[in-house]
Every structure is written in structure tokens, then in C-alpha cells.
Amino acid sequence: MSFINYASREINCKIVYYGPGLCGKTTNLQHVYQKTAPEAKGKMISLATETERTLFFDFLPLALGEIRGFKTRFHLYTVPGQVFYDASRKLILKGVDGVVFVADSQEERLDANIESMENLKVNLEEQGYQLEQLPFVIQYNKRDLPNVTSVAELRELLNPDNVPDFEACAQTGEGVFETLKAVAKLILMELKKGSGG
Amino acid sequence: MLGPQNSTFVMYDEEFKRISVVIDKLLREANAKVIFLVDKNGQLIAGCGETEHLDTTSLASLTAGNIAATGGLAKLIGEKEFSILFHEGEKDNIHISIIAQRVILVVIFDHRSSLGLVRLRVKKASEELTVIFDDLAKKTASAAEQGGGPGSPFAEITDDDIDNLFS
Numbered sequence: 001m002s003f004i005n006y007a008s009r010e011i012n013c014k015i016v017y018y019g020p021g022l023c024g025k026t027t028n029l030q031h032v033y034q035k036t037a038p039e040a041k042g043k044m045i046s047l048a049t050e051t052e053r054t055l056f057f058d059f060l061p062l063a064l065g066e067i068r069g070f071k072t073r074f075h076l077y078t079v080p081g082q083v084f085y086d087a088s089r090k091l092i093l094k095g096v097d098g099v100v101f102v103a104d105s106q107e108e109r110l111d112a113n114i115e116s117m118e119n120l121k122v123n124l125e126e127q128g129y130q131l132e133q134l135p136f137v138i139q140y141n142k143r144d145l146p147n148v149t150s151v152a153e154l155r156e157l158l159n160p161d162n163v164p165d166f167e168a169c170a171q172t173g174e175g176v177f178e179t180l181k182a183v184a185k186l187i188l189m190e191l192k193k194g195s196g197g
Numbered sequence: 198m199l200g201p202q203n204s205t206f207v208m209y210d211e212e213f214k215r216i217s218v219v220i221d222k223l224l225r226e227a228n229a230k231v232i233f234l235v236d237k238n239g240q241l242i243a244g245c246g247e248t249e250h251l252d253t254t255s256l257a258s259l260t261a262g263n264i265a266a267t268g269g270l271a272k273l274i275g276e277k278e279f280s281i282l283f284h285e286g287e288k289d290n291i292h293i294s295i296i297a298q299r300v301i302l303v304v305i306f307d308h309r310s311s312l313g314l315v316r317l318r319v320k321k322a323s324e325e326l327t328v329i330f331d332d333l334a335k336k337t338a339s340a341a342e343q344g345g346g347p348g349s350p351f352a353e354i355t356d357d358d359i360d361n362l363f364s
Binding site for chain 2: 007
């Protein structure tokens with residue numbers, strides 16, 4: 001649910017990175033954080049365990065610039081990927097404007113990807129959303145590793161609706177901004193539709 | 198509630214000013230240091246007091262996360278929500294309460310005030326803020342019916358506008 005503030009002339013939108021444990025959601029945010037000019041970003045917050053696994057969420061506020069005199073801000077969140085943190089994952093999805101699904105391309109994580117995608121749909125429906133109606137993009141991460149499933153197969157299993165999808169290596173940053181741009185664009189187009197324009 | 202859960206939350210100048218008056222008054226009457234209003238989704242709505250040294254964006258996001266987690270706890274034990282949270286520190290304390298089931302009021306105070314005073318003043322301010330947010334909800338709903346409301350910034354947005362954001 002985006003927040004349009006006519007008083008401060010700001011638009012705030014919430015993007016959630018979803019996906020199985022260790023797929024690279026936090027790494028995506030870290031790359032965005034490192035590559036963004038200091039004046040355009042706030043502090044990145046990670047609520048993580050001692051072993052750097054996400055416990056509740058990561059949060060990164062980004063200010064992208066102005067559209068028609070309105071400052072455009074995106075709040076990027078990740079969910080904890082591990083299966084048993086489901087209660088926390090549901091909370092993060094509240095008020096979401098757009099979702100990025102980060103898939104782990106490694107063969108042995110294929111089942112985990114499918115399970116996480118199903119979990120995303122169920123949790124969204126609980127909040128009254130339909131994934132098909134939300135701005136949604138998919139990222140096939142870790143393309144640099146040797147034991148990866150082909151993009152064609154991942155597409156068939158994870159992207160039946162043909163939403164925008166991207167190959168990435170979040171460690172090096174490849175594909176990270178392309179993914180973010182795509183979801184931000186979809187969100188803004190959705191706002192345009194909602195305003196009757 | 199401000200309209201349906203998944204609709205856009207809009208703040209207008211008029212209501213923003215009314216809100217500012219209420220929280221400025223609360224800041225004085227409760228002897229507080231800082232006051233924030235945060236949307237349940239973590240967006241900062243308004244703030245006053247000694248905010249210049251605070252990371253207000255992070256504060257808003259963590260407050261909303263805190264309320265969400267506590268709300269989850271409440272549901273697990275059969276409560277609707279915990280409408281008040283209080284965190285006590287060595288110097289500063291945080292009093293968090295939910296207004297009109299949608300907005301979070303955060304009051305940061307130190308030894309110059311007390312929990313009792315803050316609770317008392319917050320209660321009164323909450324009633325005033327509820328009226329304002331109800332008005333805002335009505336305004337947003339009627340604007341949505343008319344399609345976007347006055348001067349919606351998105352009605353004429355172009356692909357170029359969006360691409361320029363990332364250039």
C-alpha cells in the first residue's frame with residue numbers, strides 16, 4: 001500500500017524480496033546499498049542472528065528522485081527465508097506494493113524455490129492480496145555457480161504467468177539493479193492505473 | 198481504518214497541519230523529547246521535537262516491525278492487539294500506542310516526564326487524532342471515487358518519467 005503525502009510531496013512504496021533461505025535476498029539489498037549514492041539512501045538495517053541469517057527483516061530506504069514534483073521513495077524489505085520463520089514472513093508482507101522473488105538457481109534448491117513460491121502465494125492471500133495482481137518480478141540468482149538448473153526449466157516451474165524475470169549474480173551485482181528497476185517501474189505503472197490516468 | 202487495506206494511503210496538506218498541531222501540543226504537555234506518527238506499514242507520517250539527530254526513517258520502519266511482531270504475539274494468545282507498548286531505557290523511554298487501529302503514535306521521553314503523564318496526555322491526543330484520521334479516510338474514499346483526487350501526481354506519468362528515475 002503506497003503512501004502519497006501531499007503535505008511533504010512524497011510517494012512511499014514498499015518492495016519485499018521473497019525467496020528460500022540463503023537464496024540471496026539480503027545480498028541483493030547489500031549490493032543496492034553499496035552502489036547507491038550516499039544522499040539517495042538511508043541506513044540499512046538488518047535484524048539478523050549471530051550467524052548473519054535474517055531473523056526478522058532487512059530494511060533499506062531508497063530515494064530515487066522526483067516524478068512530477070513528488071519525491072519518490074522505495075522501502076526495500078527482505079523476509080527471513082528459513083521455513084520456520086513463517087509467522088515473521090507474513091508480517092513483512094503487510095502493505096506490500098511489489099514483490100521480487102529471488103530464486104536460488106542451484107539444482108539442489110529447486111524444491112525449496114517451489115515451496116517458497118507456494119508459501120508466498122498462501123501468505124499473500126492471507127493478507128487479501130493475489131500475486132497475479134501485484135507488481136511482481138522474478139530473479140534467477142547465483143547464475144555463476146556450476147550446478148545450476150537451466151533458465152528455461154526455472155521459468156517453466158516458477159514463472160507460468162510470464163512476469164519480468166532476470167538472471168543474476170547478487171554477489172557481483174549482476175542483474176540486481178535490473179530486477180529492482182523492473183519492479184519499481186511496475187509499481188509506478190500500477191499507481192498510474194489506480195489514479196485513473 | 199483508512200479505507201480498504203490495500204488501497205493507497207493519502208495525506209493532504211489540511212490534515213497534515215491539523216495533525217501537526219495535535220502532536221506539537223502533545224510534545225509540550227507531555228514534556229516529551231520527540232513524537233512520531235508512523236503508518237502501520239512503516240512509513241513516517243509526521244514528527245516533531247528533537248528529531249534532527251535521529252534516523253527517523255529507520256525508527257519508523259522498526260516501530261512498525263515492533264508493532265507487527267507484538268500484534269502477531271497478541272493473536273497467538275487470543276488478543277486482538279496490544280494497543281500500548283512501553284520500552285524503558287537508562288535515560289530515554291519509548292511509549293508506543295495504536296491510534297484508530299491504523300496509525301502508530303511514538304513518544305520518546307526522559308526524566309523530565311513520567312510514564313503516567315505521557316499515558317494521560319497520549320490518551321487525550323489519541324482521541325483528537327482519531328477524528329482527524331477518520332476525516333482523512335472519508336476524504337481519501339471520496340477522492341478515490343472521483344478517480345485519483347485533486348492533482349494526482351500519477352495521472353499523467355509517462356514511461357520517460359519512470360526511466361529518468363534510474364538514469
